[in-house]
Amino acid sequence: MADKTPPDNPITETIKKAEKPKLKGIDGGKAKETLQDSNPNDVIEWKSKSGDYQIINGAFNQIRPTRDGTAKIKLCNFTCEITEEITYEDDLNDKAFFRISGKRQDGLPLPTVDVILTKFNMGNWITEAWGSRAIVYSGVTKRENIRVFILVYSTRNRDIPRQHVYGMTGWKNIDGAWFYLTGSGAIGENGLDTGVQVDLGGGHMAKYSLPEPPTPEQLKVDSAALDDLFNICPNRPEIGAVMLAAVTRAVLGECQLTDFAIFIQGQTGWGKSSCAAIASAFFGSFDTRSLPANFSDSDSDMEAKGHQIKDGVYVIDDFKPATNAVEATKLYQSQ
Structure with a gap:
């Protein structure tokens, strides 16, 4: 019988013997x-x-x-981790951010920075914060992987510590209890709680800070300051009465909106700033050279400071209209 097996195809045999290519x-x-x-x-x-x-x-x-x-x-030439998660509340521009510290691979410490959560999620904060010292290598997903890496690394042992910071003074309901916020903490029915953090910024605004409430014995001594304020101008008792009323009325702003201001008018050297400083000193360590604001400040700066000082005395000092008519008009309009 004839052999009907087809002859080997050399092309098929070559393909069978070929090794799978390596990438x-x-x-x-x-x-x-x-x-x-x-x-x-x-x-x-x-x-x-x-x-x-x-x-x-x-x-x-x-x-x-x-x-x-x-x-x-x-991914990059550094390591970093989130040391704190902070919520900043001022009832105007509330924001949340991570406090991040880092170190370059050669051991150079990278400065601690506060990164708004929206910027952290976008991943473009690294160059803004650390400049050329911190390098993120090219690649489509590297920024996203760095974001995830930081979160995983920062929570390797425990949750990231969280804190709530207030950016204003005055009354605030915290967890169902009322407190008066001041630079040193929060004053409630049990006294001063220094665990509540209040940050009013730098400069003279940081002087808004109250001590522990006085004991009954201390209160008798301290009340003499009220009498001194009331009699600040013996020949014009209404001036002392208005200043004393300003101090006591200011703390009631949560109950009744304060929609007025007091303007102290007089010639240079008559003690206008001194009078205002005494009223301010009921809320912090103020004097004539350290009042919180000045009419030379920008309009936005004065307005922002005024928002921060809720339920307190806020003084804008040194109203001096310019001799130039245009500049004087601008100053009057800023009142």
Whole structure:
């Protein structure tokens, strides 16, 4: 019988014997920018539970699976972590931000910065905060991976500490209880709570700070200051009465809106600033040279400070209309 087996096809035999091609980079090896071979001298300082992220030689690295095992992708030349999550409340521009500290891979400390949460999520805060000292390497997903890495690394041992900071004075209902906010904390029915943080900014605004409420014995002595204010102008008792009323009325702003101001008028050297400083001193360590605001401040600055000082005496000093008619008009309009 004749053999009907078809002859071998040389093309088919060649394909069967061929090995599966290996993926190569453009230089014949692995792509250098994204897939880096492990170095025996690498120091792995920390790695996530999932193993996706590692700190190697003082920098953030992402670990990706490959056909031959894993490969590391260097994300940047630094490490950093969130030390605090802070909510800032002033009833005008409430905001939340992360306080972040970092270190470059060569050991250079990077300054602690406050990063608004929206900027943190976008990932463009690093260059704004640390300039050329901190480098994020090129790659579509590197910023997103750095964002996730920071969150994972910052919560490796515990939740990130959180704090609430108030940016104004005055009455505030906190967890169902009323407190009077001041630079030193919050005054409630049990006295001064220094655990409540109030930040009014720098300069003379930081002088708004009240001590622990006085004891009954101290109150008898302190009440003499009220008498001194009332008799500040013996020949014009109405002036002292108005100033005393301003002090006592200011703290009632939560109950009844304060929609008026007091204007002290007089010639230079008559003690206008001194009179206003005495009233201000009931709310902090003020004197004639450290009043909170001045008419030379910008309109927006004066308005912002006035918003911060809720339920307190707020003084804008040194109203001096310019001799130039245009400048004088602007100053009158800013009142």
